Amino acid sequence: MGRGGIAPAREVGRGCAGSGRLEKRPMSTGAHEIESICEAILAYLVRCQDLDPGEYYGSFWSEKAYHGPLLDYHAGGAHHHRGAGSAGLAHWLVGKQRGDAGLMHRAEWAFDWLVARQRPSGGYLEIQNNEKPSDWEYTGLEECSTIETAFVIHGLGHALLHGLPPKKSYMECLQRAGLWQLSIEWPAGSGVFPHHERSPYDCLNANLHAAETLMVSFAALRQVYGRPLNIFFQGARRSVLHTLDQQWPNGCFPYRAGEGITINYTSLVLWCLMNTLDLVPEPLRDRFVPRERVDEAVERATAFLRGCVAEDGSLLWEGNETSTAKHNIWCYALTYHVLRRAGGEENEQAAARLGRFLASRRTASGLLPMRDQGEEITECAFMQADMLLFLLPFSALASTA
Numbered sequence: 483m484g485r486g487g488i489a490p491a492r493e494v495g496r497g498c499a500g501s502g503r504l505e506k507r508p509m510s511t512g513a514h515e516i517e518s519i520c521e522a523i524l525a526y527l528v529r530c531q532d533l534d535p536g537e538y539y540g541s542f543w544s545e546k547a548y549h550g551p552l553l554d555y556h557a558g559g560a561h562h563h564r565g566a567g568s569a570g571l572a573h574w575l576v577g578k579q580r581g582d583a584g585l586m587h588r589a590e591w592a593f594d595w596l597v598a599r600q601r602p603s604g605g606y607l608e609i610q611n612n613e614k615p616s617d618w619e620y621t622g623l624e625e626c627s628t629i630e631t632a633f634v635i636h637g638l639g640h641a642l643l644h645g646l647p648p649k650k651s652y653m654e655c656l657q658r659a660g661l662w663q664l665s666i667e668w669p670a671g672s673g674v675f676p677h678h679e680r681s682p683y684d685c686l687n688a689n690l691h692a693a694e695t696l697m698v699s700f701a702a703l704r705q706v707y708g709r710p711l712n713i714f715f716q717g718a719r720r721s722v723l724h725t726l727d728q729q730w731p732n733g734c735f736p737y738r739a740g741e742g743i744t745i746n747y748t749s750l751v752l753w754c755l756m757n758t759l760d761l762v763p764e765p766l767r768d769r770f771v772p773r774e775r776v777d778e779a780v781e782r783a784t785a786f787l788r789g790c791v792a793e794d795g796s797l798l799w800e801g802n803e804t805s806t807a808k809h810n811i812w813c814y815a816l817t818y819h820v821l822r823r824a825g826g827e828e829n830e831q832a833a834a835r836l837g838r839f840l841a842s843r844r845t846a847s848g849l850l851p852m853r854d855q856g857e858e859i860t861e862c863a864f865m866q867a868d869m870l871l872f873l874l875p876f877s878a879l880a881s882t883a
Contacts, residue, residue, distance in 0.1 A: 515841035517877040522848030523870040540591030545861040549610035558612035565864030567637030568871045574641040575880035604662030606630040625679040632691035639698035660699035673724030684739040690754035693721035701761040733786030746807035752820040788832040795839025819872040
């Protein structure tokens with residue numbers, strides 16, 4: 483079975499949506515550069531991991547925090563939960579492939595830190611600059627984040643499915659996260675999972691992040707601990723069905739239902755969709771979402787994304803992006819991932835152009851900058867960790883057994 487977001491590329495297109503694992507295909511043009519980028523990011527994350535005794539032991543330090551709603555790289559650093567989830571998974575997979583016990587221990591330290599940071603409700607706070615939790619609704623109240631929780635559970639769950647020692651604390655973390663996610667579905671049974679507690683909006687990427695949290699928790703609890711929670715499976719199903727209904731005729735998945743054309747969030751919805759489908763057990767596949775419906779949605783979304791990739795590999799932001807993700811290099815890595823993973827000649831060609839563009843933007847440090855124009859900033863650990871997560875499956879660095 484594929485492991486969403488970190489397995490070799492597999493078809494989620496015509497005729498085989500999430501239905502089986504494929505052999506790794508020959509890499510697109512620029513493959514050696516992609517692998518070199520992954521090596522550089524991994525080395526950077528090793529340097530960023532906080533191993534000083536104290537409350538942040540095992541986490542990863544972002545010198546340039548850049549997180550919503552502040553969105554300012556220079557406003558102070560932070561230790562992000564999502565970064566530890568992505569970086570922890572990368573450390574585990576590469577360490578397993580290389581037989582590097584040091585990297586594997588670093589992964590455990592990251593996940594142990596995350597377990598300790600989980601809120602009593604089961605969710606995770608979205609940390610912005612200077613270690614402050616985000617307050618999107620300006621209420622002054624604690625608001626756990628669907629997105630932050632999803633990246634944590636993606637990392638922990640997939641590491642467990644790839645052999646991370648199954649501690650009881652990890653099992654409890656998955657259970658609590660899934661139950662928290664279900665608790666904020668509103669209206670109940672709708673498949674709408676808000677971006678964060680108290681959010682009034684139907685954000686499509688949040689819905690699919692929730693679906694993945696629920697399906698990763700379901701799969702890891704079922705396969706590793708023998709404790710399947712079918713309410714998680716059903717919650718993921720509701721979310722996917724609702725979100726597929728919101729896709730535009732041009733293939734875009736808007737940021738919010740009915741508004742906001744976006745490259746970034748179309749790619750993010752696709753990534754979460756593919757990850758979720760990868761983990762649906764085959765005997766339950768026909769009870770989840772009809773394959774032909776997923777096939778059509780993926781084909782239309784990838785057609786939209788291909789149309790947003792210029793001949794030189796740059797993204798055509800104007801007229802195609804209304805979110806704050808405009809000009810983020812993170813989006814290039816994510817779009818590269820989903821096009822490679824969807825497969826097909828046209829998608830591969832567009833991905834190759836994106837790969838060459840990414841390689842051309844490397845800084846003197848070997849890292850990718852955070853944006854495709856303006857100031858050159860690389861020191862944002864959570865964004866580097868996410869980009870590593872997107873690029874790693876198309877390298878030889880990670881174990882996928």
